[in-house]
Amino acid sequence: MFEPTIKDIARLCGVGVSTVSRAINNHPDINPETKEKILRTIEEYGYVPNNSARNLKRSDAKAIAVLVKGMSNLFFANMIEIIEGECKKKHYSMELSYIEADEDEVDMAQRLVKEKRLRGIIFLGGMFAHSEEKLKKLSVPFVFSTAGAIPENISKSLYSNIGVDDRRESRRMVDYLIGLGHRRIAIIVAEAEEGQSIGRLRLEGYYDALRESGIEVNPGLVCHVSQKMIPFSMESGYLAAKKLLAGGEEFTALYAVADTLAIGAERALYEAGLSVPDDVSVSGYDGIELANYITPSLTTVRQPIEKMARETARLLFDIISGKRQHQHIVYEAELLERESAKAVDLRK
Amino acid sequence: MFEPTIKDIARLCGVGVSTVSRAINNHPDINPETKEKILRTIEEYGYVPNNSARNLKRSDAKAIAVLVKGMSNLFFANMIEIIEGECKKKHYSMELSYIEADEDEVDMAQRLVKEKRLRGIIFLGGMFAHSEEKLKKLSVPFVFSTAGAIPENISKSLYSNIGVDDRRESRRMVDYLIGLGHRRIAIIVAEAEEGQSIGRLRLEGYYDALRESGIEVNPGLVCHVSQKMIPFSMESGYLAAKKLLAGGEEFTALYAVADTLAIGAERALYEAGLSVPDDVSVSGYDGIELANYITPSLTTVRQPIEKMARETARLLFDIISGKRQHQHIVYEAELLERESAKAVDLRK
């Protein structure tokens, strides 16, 4: 199928190609009348500039990549949609790629940048174990969001990071549970094999809270999701809770480091004949919309997901355009007290 | 930052650029030794071919677009991830775009195709009201998935469509409810303003079932989600159920045309002091993973989402490569009998 090119438009209008180019790109050096005529012709013939040619000539593309580590969940899906919206506003296109567990996200980013001449990268999900050397090789700015802690020995000026303080917020939740009188608090956690993954940080927060309150950690109450499972899925939470229950350790509260895990765990509790919150208080983390609709509604920590996503995109664009430098933004999360957790029943 | 080009590699290896090109593209006319040397050099210098230049020369890109109508929900998010995986296998890149309610998806597709020289389009979500004329203008193959009914006057050979028979499957669910003894069955439905949207089809299935069973439709039991709301959100379901409850019509079963709507509705029921399934049976549609984890687990109709997504991508690739023609595939859905619906209590 034939597609008109800039030359066709030039010929049709009786002008040179450079003039048409000026019309398209809003260059100042052009007579408004000529411009208008050209634009009309373009409209009429349905001409659309060839992106590849533009990118080739400009030697970079108006595009960024969003690299997602970990399976799709509602949390990421929401972020992606918001980021896509911001891209559209800036007339950028967005390359989306889900990174498998065994793939190296930085290598992947590198390849994409070279191949597509992208202008920036957004990493969603747990990124943490990369050398400074490697990060430096990425020749475009990149922004982490909802990532685990990045090693201290990597210079802060090399990257941006946007999220909440997972350790602190996690601790806040456990403090809340303790405040409710709970002492035997189980935790369901999904961690990466190494590094300060997001799950690991939340677990640290749990330890912090217990330590400060002088409660000894009972290893039988710390339940790790199997490495083979999808970390933050409902199924993982379900299976983990089953395992916990089978372990026989008693607990009055169960904290899962993600809402989806908590929902899965509640199912296991239900099947075991335990009632939430009467027999066990349950709390989650993330604050997905769903947490407010299930019954009992889920006590959780809400991350300001929309704000985070929007700022992630905006910051990246600002860095690309030189308006801002790399930043490390920590948002406050919000503890949502709902029905699934209540004060411990002293008669027990 | 300097990036090596094919010329650099050629110079480094002491060969011509066309030879390097042959090495990269697995052309047969090349000495295996030369090829190996070139590939080594490429590896060593981290050369990656410039995609824009390739696309420009080839006059099309190894890329498709996925256009999503309607806000992100888990259903689409899952599909997108699967489609992305298929693209990766074929070394295609995927352009993702969420279409706003007031945007024309076909126009958008057209622009993208011209601009990026894409080879195909996948439409996710409710597409239905387009003229044949307009669809013809899309010069690349396109596949609809989880779409509403496309008008009969559009030639079937112009597009592919993959999904389930929403009307039939919806009817199946209502038949099931009737079989359980329910006669006063309320429905929560979200429809587009016009055309045979997916919500509309499911509503028709509801009418079909009632008609066949000789149950008169009670308009007071048909509750439409407000046009201003996100069609298939939990909030919409919640609000719709509130409205229904306020209407005062009695019902023993409530069928929501999406699981998310059902979950929202259950919350409203709970707040009204009604218990599921003892006071009201509830059922949904879609079969998202979540439906199995909430309590009571949700009776629903499961669409074979993974199969649908995978086939959508594969079919598109096959059409692009000429291996297959446009097809219209209808999968069977599966009725999942779970806890949220039970036989009507005859004592009432």
Add this chain to the structure above:
DNA sequence: AACAAATCTGGTAACGTTTCCGAAAACGTT
């Protein structure tokens, strides 16, 4: 040994843009 055929290679013209450079035309200024 001579020739044909098969294999391999390098040069070069595109692909459709943008951008630089210089020219032409229109305008002010004296």
Add this chain to the structure above:
DNA sequence: AACGTTTTCGGAAACGTTACCAGATTTGTT
């Protein structure tokens, strides 16, 4: 009226790749 300035424009060279063509080399056949 002659000059400098500003505005507007067209030509042409890139950007990095692929594909064609023609040549060079090797292999096979008689």
